[in-house]
Amino acid sequence: xxxxxxxxxxxxxxxxxxxxxxxxxxxxxxxxxxxxxxxxxxxxxxxxxxxxxxxxxxxxxxxxxxxxxxxxxxxxxxxxxxxxxxxxxxxxxxxxxxxxxxxxxxxxxxxxxxxxxxxxxxxxxxxxxxxxxxxxxxxxxxxxxxxxxxxxxxxxxxxxxxxxxxxxxxxxxxxxxxxxxxxxxxxxxxxxxxxxxxxxxxxxxxxxxxxxxxxxxxxxxxxxxxxxxxxxxxxxxxxxxxxxxxxxxxxxxxxxxxxxxxxxxxxxxxxxxxxxxxxxxxxxxxxxxxxxxxxxxxxxxxxxxxxxxxxxxxxxxxxxxxxxxxxxxxxxxxxxxxxxxxxxxxxxxxxxx
Amino acid sequence: xxxxxxxxxxxxxxxxxxxxxxxxxxxxxxxxxxxxxxxxxxxxxxxxxxxxxxxxxxxxxxxxxxxxxxxxxxxxxxxxxxxxxxxxxxxxxxxxxxxxxxxxxxxxxxxxxxxxxxxxxxxxxxxxxxxxxxxxxxxxxxxxxxxxxxxxxxxxxxxxxxxxxxxxxxxxxxxxxxxxxxxxxxxxxxxxxxxxxxxxxxxxxxxxxxxxxxxxxxxxxxxxxxxxxxxxxxxxxxx
Ligand SMILES: Nc1ncnc2c1ncn2[C@@H]1O[C@H](COP(=O)(O)OP(=O)(O)OP(=O)(O)O)[C@@H](O)[C@H]1O
Ligand SMILES: [Mg+2]
Numbered sequence: 001x002x003x004x005x006x007x008x009x010x011x012x013x014x015x016x017x018x019x020x021x022x023x024x025x026x027x028x029x030x031x032x033x034x035x036x037x038x039x040x041x042x043x044x045x046x047x048x049x050x051x052x053x054x055x056x057x058x059x060x061x062x063x064x065x066x067x068x069x070x071x072x073x074x075x076x077x078x079x080x081x082x083x084x085x086x087x088x089x090x091x092x093x094x095x096x097x098x099x100x101x102x103x104x105x106x107x108x109x110x111x112x113x114x115x116x117x118x119x120x121x122x123x124x125x126x127x128x129x130x131x132x133x134x135x136x137x138x139x140x141x142x143x144x145x146x147x148x149x150x151x152x153x154x155x156x157x158x159x160x161x162x163x164x165x166x167x168x169x170x171x172x173x174x175x176x177x178x179x180x181x182x183x184x185x186x187x188x189x190x191x192x193x194x195x196x197x198x199x200x201x202x203x204x205x206x207x208x209x210x211x212x213x214x215x216x217x218x219x220x221x222x223x224x225x226x227x228x229x230x231x232x233x234x235x236x237x238x239x240x241x242x243x244x245x246x247x248x249x250x251x252x253x254x255x256x257x258x259x260x261x262x263x264x265x266x267x268x269x270x271x272x273x274x275x276x277x278x279x280x281x282x283x284x285x286x287x288x289x290x291x292x293x294x295x296x297x298x299x300x301x302x303x304x305x306x307x308x309x310x311x312x313x314x315x316x317x318x319x320x321x322x323x324x325x326x327x328x329x330x331x332x333x334x335x336x337x338x339x340x341x342x343x344x345x346x347x348x349x350x351x352x353x
Numbered sequence: 354x355x356x357x358x359x360x361x362x363x364x365x366x367x368x369x370x371x372x373x374x375x376x377x378x379x380x381x382x383x384x385x386x387x388x389x390x391x392x393x394x395x396x397x398x399x400x401x402x403x404x405x406x407x408x409x410x411x412x413x414x415x416x417x418x419x420x421x422x423x424x425x426x427x428x429x430x431x432x433x434x435x436x437x438x439x440x441x442x443x444x445x446x447x448x449x450x451x452x453x454x455x456x457x458x459x460x461x462x463x464x465x466x467x468x469x470x471x472x473x474x475x476x477x478x479x480x481x482x483x484x485x486x487x488x489x490x491x492x493x494x495x496x497x498x499x500x501x502x503x504x505x506x507x508x509x510x511x512x513x514x515x516x517x518x519x520x521x522x523x524x525x526x527x528x529x530x531x532x533x534x535x536x537x538x539x540x541x542x543x544x545x546x547x548x549x550x551x552x553x554x555x556x557x558x559x560x561x562x563x564x565x566x567x568x569x570x571x572x573x574x575x576x577x578x579x580x581x582x583x584x585x586x587x588x589x590x591x592x
Contacts, residue, residue: 052495054491054494054495078497078498078499079497081494081495081496081497082496082497084495086492086495088488088491088492088495089488091486091488091489092486092488092489092491092492093489093492094489094492094506094507094510094511095489095511095586095587096510096511096513096514096584096585096586105492105493105496105498105506106496106497108506109493109496109497109498109499109502109506110497137586137587137590139586139587140586140590150492153492153496156496157496157497
């Protein structure tokens with residue numbers, strides 16, 4: 001496991017000093033994928049460089065399996081780096097070495113026997129599904145394959161912590177999904193603690209168990225993804241959901257923003273609500289998915305029923321929370337910055353009868 | 354059209370060296386040129402590469418960032434680069450004599466040529482290293498590479514094709530310098546061109562030396578391009 005303890009990074013001195021990371025605290029257990037999201041300039045890359053010990057923190061520490069690595073002298077620091085595998089953005093492969101040659105690099109640096117290197121590289125290529133591409137050069141590989149090589153290289157020295165800095169940024173959605181599922185598989189098989197840094201919210205949903213939002217060098221919100229998604233007060237939880245623009249409801253119907261409020265909402269809640277209220281509920285927008293085995297989602301529903309209290313009670317009995325909604329839509333990636341706007345949503349939409 | 358123009362410039366005349374005598378004159382001279390350039394390039398690569406690596410890594414953001422040392426190195430290299438070769442050669446005659454004990458012949462030419470070539474090559478190497486993506490060196494560091502391993506694998510290793518390109522440019526410059534050095538009696542094709550072609554107006558020799566120099570430069574360029582292709586997987590494997 002890896003733990004950050006009051007990690008602080010200040011660039012510059014005196015009047016020019018800029019605090020890029022401000023007393024960060026978090027821990028990632030073995031077998032856990034922890035995502036860090038945040039806007040450009042939040043300090044994500046700086047955090048990555050402090051975690052893999054390419055930069056020394058100004059104060060605070062990086063603790064891996066109980067040992068404080070950040071305060072080691074330079075020589076030992078190099079050895080310590082080997083305990084943390086880093087997957088970079090795609091451009092980090094050696095262009096003049098084959099896939100196998102790239103994966104061999106950390107082993108060569110360490111001075112491992114050529115025979116042993118060959119065996120280990122073969123194993124790793126197999127692991128990331130690239131055995132048939134061993135002798136291909138980076139320019140002959142697709143973006144996703146290059147990232148797999150990068151992942152295999154990061155794993156070459158059997159680290160207990162895997163750090164990924166924007167490893168899926170710039171990949172298409174399908175490729176991202178395949179890289180992400182590989183990471184999850186490796187996390188399970190090798191019991192890795194994974195720190196996954198990204199600015200893409202939908203990737204977080206696919207990959208992470210927990211997530212923290214970094215802004216101006218501070219973690220402003222964090223938690224388990226499932227909890228955040230079912231917590232209607234969580235700005236981060238809302239930001240993680242895709243933005244939905246509802247269909248226009250029929251005349252006289254009110255809009256209701258429905259969010260999953262518990263971990264066991266029945267799958268047929270829409271039918272049940274219709275039965276309970278004695279009118280067909282129209283589904284105007286919805287996203288429902290299973291995150292780490294728990295159903296989560298949000299929906300915009302149109303209902304004619306007069307009494308808001310009655311409607312909210314009906315939803316509440318199913319583990320859902322209903323709030324009067326607007327046509328503007330819900331949550332979403334692009335409302336990340338000032339997500340409180342939805343909190344004081346205007347009165348339900350009323351059509352002239 | 355072209356023929357009268359060419360003959361207007363270079364007209365073989367009576368008294369010129371006979372064609373049959375050309376090989377006897379030019380082959381030894383060519384050998385001297387190759388020796389001179391060969392020795393100089395060996396020195397230039399051996400001294401210029403470490404200097405280029407030092408420049409790159411002393412510069413801000415480098416592995417051994419040191420602004421003061423970088424400023425001094427950079428200044429020294431600039432001096433070497435700013436003097437026209439003829440002036441450099443003349444200015445360091447006492448130094449050349451001190452090093453080689455003579456101020457004529459191949460040894461005397463090697464000293465100024467190396468002094469001009471080393472800073473030139475160092476700057477070329479520095480530029481090539483600067484073009485290696487930062488993420489590649491970061492990846493090497495994160496993989497546990499020592500500074501020397503980073504330099505060898507990530508910096509020089511990735512820059513090989515670019516450095517070969519620089520080496521080609523440098524070799525061609527040295528062929529040119531060897532001709533200038535020829536004027537102070539260093540021998541070689543340049544010496545033949547000046548003494549026969551310029552001082553005695555021997556147009557046959559002039560023409561022959563020009564052809565030889567053009568072919569040599571073309572050959573070096575061709576060889577350099579081939580090597581760049583060969584060392585760049587994306588070029589080599591694209592037929
Ligand atoms: N070496 C440095 N010296 C001074 N300031 C720096 C240095 N590196 C980063 N910073 C500053 O730290 C802040 C955070 O940068 P960082 O690269 O960590 O952001 P980021 O979250 O990765 O952004 P992005 O999503 O755009 O990559 C920025 O304001 C940047 O200007
Ligand atoms: Mg960044």
